[in-house]
Amino acid sequence: MSAAAISACPACSAAPSAEALAKAALPQDVNVVLSLPTIHCAGCIAGVERALLRHSGVVGARVNLTLKRVNIETYPEVDTSELIAVLSEAGYEAHELDAGTISATATDKAGREILTRLAVSGFAMMNVMMLSIAVWSGAEAATRDLFHWISAAIALPTIAFSAQPFFRNAWIALSARRLNMDVPISLAILLAGGMSLFETFHSGEQAYFDAALSLTFFLLAGRYLDHRTRAVARSAAEELAALEVPRATKLVDDVEVVTAIASLAVGDLVLVKPGGRMPVDGVVVSGHSEIDRSLLTGETIPVFAKPGQDISAGEVNLTGPLTLRVTAAGEDSSLHRMADLVAMAESARNKYTSLADKAAQIYAPGVHLLALIAFIAWLFITGGDVRFALNIAVAVLIITCPCALGLAVPAVTTAASGRLFRKGMLIKHGTALERLAEVDTVVFDKTGTLTEGKPVLINAESFSAEAQQIAKALSKGSAHPLAKAIASALSDRGVCDIEVANLREVPGYGMEGMVNGQAVRLGRAAWVGGDATSTTASHLKTGDAEPLSFLFEDNLRLGAQSAVEALRTQGKSVQIISGDSEAAVASLAAKLGVGTWMAETVPQEKAEAINSLTASGAKVLMVGDGLNDTAALTAAHVSMSPATALDAARVASDIVLLGEDLEPIAEALHTAQKATRRIKENFGIAALYNLIAVPIALIGLATPLAAALAMSLSSITVSLNALRLR
Amino acid sequence: MEMLAYLIPISLFLGGVGLLAFFWTVKSRQYEDPDGDSQRILSDEWDDAPRP
Structure with missing residues (x-):
């Protein structure tokens, strides 16, 4: 992050020389990012920044309340734990975040780019609309031509800049010989701009510059909503991952050195203190302890560890300090091998065609065909008047309003994701809500998911x-x-x-x-x-x-009972598949009233069980937290994991439960069903507008005013319908 | 109608100034922390002079 973001004074970014000077004076500052889960007000911001700035090693500190983080610039010799201690003394809970993991979301370049394009198209749309109103209300001859020329001067550069994302996507789709929603959109924008320029040249009466611009503006608004929703989910998910700072204590000539896990090599000696998680695969060299492997296998009974015992990364050391000799690190460790397995397995989410894609498959060819028919028919009727026939075809393309279709999905998913986020659920994947709505079977893991572990x-x-x-x-x-x-x-x-x-x-x-x-x-x-x-x-x-x-x-776990009951009232079949012993699973199943359960399963069996359920036609929601669940999470139609889950499990799942409570699961299913219904309603609304507008365009009665009205009205109706979800 | 010769350029110019101001706000990352900014205005620190 640049110095501009850290200093509070906006003038600093306006004066780059001052910024450069500040950087040159302090060449070796280190950036530390801390998560502050409890801050919520102006007092907290001031308190955190004041406490940190009093520390002699801190150069600058800037709190971000939206992300609940603080960015600190320090001298390299300052230890992060000192800063955490400073904050906890001041009364603020702080956790270190791994800078490498969160750097990806620190600069939301794509978001700023869409926002800029949106602003440009909004500015141009308003100005051109102002000129268009003059034309619609009766400006004539030279005045009308002048206004059209001014509109062209504003609209054409704007289209060239703002509509680029659509052109790019359309080009990608066309070069792969596919049709997506961006193809009719790009065609409508380009043809509207080109045709209007031609009309302006010939002092024509009608120009669609305003339509081309409002189309761009509304669609970019949809894109931006979509991007925001995903960016929020992505940054929250990455924060979960960044909370586990990948560090290990290495023994070099009996001296403890804290290093990054990535730098460990086979043969190194690593010290794991009680309560610590094994960073690598290894063999115990010295020390006795017990290890908890529930995240890997689901077993709740701790396993005894003595010299000579093999250890897998991800297990937790319980009682005594253990010294390990590394046998596999990083990419080769069992944790990573499991993650690779998951990456290779073809997941359900890649096979799924979203509602928007389905709509595009029907819509795109339909619209093109309709415009082409209109063109040919009018060419025939008017005896070869290409200009008139092309005008009609363009009017058809514009008035069919891909606008409402472009907003139909993002507006709903934004509203639904926001609602679920407030309930403590993070929707990580774009089509997760639609898949969640189809679920009829819910499979739970036991240890750490239904139970607290x-x-x-x-x-x-x-x-x-x-x-x-x-x-x-x-x-x-x-x-x-x-x-x-x-x-x-x-x-x-x-x-x-x-x-x-x-x-x-x-x-x-x-x-x-x-x-x-x-x-x-x-x-x-x-x-x-x-x-x-x-x-x-x-x-x-x-x-x-x-x-x-x-x-x-x-x-x-809190809410496990009520979640299972609520799911059953919704008519879902609930099952438990666990790696734990039969007795433990049976007693839990009896307590929850779950009839179908499997115990002592290995990871592969879990995934197979999910696959056979899928083969029998069920749409499975898998809820799990351990490494042994990752394959099953990937195989399921849609998957969920609690925030306490292992990183690999969280990565494999579509939805992350942020709180302790399981109860929101049932409500998530309900919200997802409502969201899908809203999306379909929105498609219906868009279709209804087309049903009225298309015949008008086909018989040649459409005017730029009618196009503007249809576009704005349909976009607003669709957005309002989506807002009913909040 | 001659008035238009002044008014249209003026309106475009003013709109353009607004657009440029918006570009600057995006570039200087003023939309990174909307919650924090709404709270910071309540703090009376740095009220007299901007933070150095």
Whole structure:
């Protein structure tokens, strides 16, 4: 980002020399971008900027409230975590964003380009319309010719500049021997401009310069809406990805060095702290711990890790620090291989023909044929008056109003996406809404999607008071998710604290200590001496007594119950496909009242299950969060993932749920159906206008005034109809 | 009718000035943060002089 965007003073950008000077004086400044999810007002903006500028290493800071980000220019020696600490001290939550990932959306060049073209065509349209009104109200002879010449002088350069996107798209379509909506649009604009210039030369009565310009203006407005909707979704999606800053701690001669994951090579030693995600594939060299692979496989039971164990990128380290030797990094890691698989699989979204394309397939040839028939027929009737026949053909092309058709889809998707965005859903793909409207089967993944992926203790009441006290005291010393679950459940029950001597954590195994002269242990079954259970469990052994099993269940995610119920009332069939054990899936399915479920599936089986559903004629919505879901997400008709999902899963899905709540899913389906209905209504409205206007144009009664009226009225009706969705 | 000889160029010129001003606003990225700009006007910092 340039210095102009960071300084508050607009004059700086007007005076480029000052900007250049500022840059030359501080040649090595580093740009840091932080996400500020909680800021919302003028006070926050001032507070954040003031707090940052007080820091000696900060050169400049500029908050962007729309994106909820701050761009900071710092000296290279300043560490980002310092800046985050400064902000949290001032009371603002801040997260680092990976500059490389968000740079793509930082400069919205395409958006500014369309906006400029839109402004030029709007300016030209208004001025030409002003002159046209004089002509329509009776200007004659020399005055009319003069006005037409002035209009031509404004309109032709404007068309050459503003209508370029249409010409470009039409040319691409024609060179691939296809017809799209841009072909009739370009033809109408070009013919209207050319024919009007010819008429002006010969002092003709009618010129369509205003029609050509308003056509350009309205269509560009549609394009801009479309672009905005996508840009907002894209930047929010990229922000999710950028929140995971790709850094790893590398060990170089036993010294910890923080480096970018991309720079790691096979053979490097990497340190992964408890709670950290494995950055690469590797082998454990030293350390004991437990690893959570639920994002990769859907299994909720943590796996034990000891030296020699293979680790895949994306797994989460739970208890002890692990040192890995890298076996595959970057492109070769299992995470990337999975992402490549997804990229290769032909996804449903590429096969889908959008409603706009379907309409164009009927509309474009129809209009061309109609104009051609009008031309030939009038050539015949008038006995070879090419000028008159061509005038009629142009009038037909203009009056058929691709205008309303061009606005019909973007106006609706903008309104619907905006509505869903406020409910916490991000529509990433252009045709996602239309595909969502067709869905009749919803398939959920279990771990992390229907459930929170956080264990909750379920059998606390079955233990003696003493056992509860010991378990609480032991579990309080550990950061392991199961220990945390025990501690919080027992605190809620009001269990008192007791003293534990020699309390220590054995990474990968559990906690141990001494209570009243007895050795106590809480942890893995094998280490404590208990039997392994099929559900997630932790075991407590006191002295020589038989070990006790603390059983856990995954909590249902907020809104899971109501979402499943709402989907069922809408008449959708709901299914669960999970990689977790049969017992866990069965109990969840029973709780939600879902009849059809599959357990212990590998990623390939998930995708096959979706494919066989599709083959039997179902339109499947897949909701999943893990790496094991990505293939299924791609195979489904339309796909959704929660914001907590792995990056690969979010990339593979069409819609991202930003909040914790699952409930908006049912409403999204409803909104999508309404949106599709509105789009079809809009096509109907456009067709109705044509039904009235085309005969008038065909018999040669169309005037530029009629064309302007038809165009404006249809565009406004279509936009208003779309607004009913908000 | 001679009036038109003045009025039309004047109206085109004024419209053109507006268009150029719009180009400048787009170029200097004044549409990047509409929410922030609507809030910044409420802050009384830099009221006396522009931010350096």
